[in-house]
Amino acid sequence: MIDWAQVTALRDQVGAGEMDEVIELFIEEVEEVTARIRHSAQAENLEHDLHFLKSCALNLGFADFADLCQQGEVMARQGRADQVDVALLLHSYDISKQCFLAEKNEKLAA
Numbered sequence: 001m002i003d004w005a006q007v008t009a010l011r012d013q014v015g016a017g018e019m020d021e022v023i024e025l026f027i028e029e030v031e032e033v034t035a036r037i038r039h040s041a042q043a044e045n046l047e048h049d050l051h052f053l054k055s056c057a058l059n060l061g062f063a064d065f066a067d068l069c070q071q072g073e074v075m076a077r078q079g080r081a082d083q084v085d086v087a088l089l090l091h092s093y094d095i096s097k098q099c100f101l102a103e104k105n106e107k108l109a110a
Contacts, residue, residue, distance in 0.1 A: 002100050003061035004107045010059060011108055019108065026060050027097065034093055037086060046084060047076035053093075062096040065089070 011019045033049050054069035056062075072084040 001062075001064045001096055002103070002107075003063040004103075006058070006061035006063075007100075007104070007108065010061070016108075023060070023104070026056055030056050030093065034090055038090060043076070043081035046081045047073055050076060050084075050089075057093075057096075060100070062093070062100065065092045065096045068092050 010022065014022050030053060033053055037046075037049055050069045050073040054066050054073060057066035057069060068085075068089045072086075072089055075081065075084050
């Protein structure tokens, strides 16, 4: 679910002191887009939104969520935005976020 090697690499890149700020910014930006999708997953914006979410997810190690975003992005690009399982995608984000926040202090302790 979480690629902790990626998270550790990000921490090493930005510095341990900056990591909480990076995490906060990531969650804030993702929450903004997921809220928009929860409210109304508009087909014309879905490919762009999922591409953005995928990029964020990959950076912070949300591997399963990134995979679902990738699949949805491809479907939207192919004109099948209405077939994207938005509920599953959002559930994956919620579970990934819970897991990440519950384990991050232990996993990132250096």
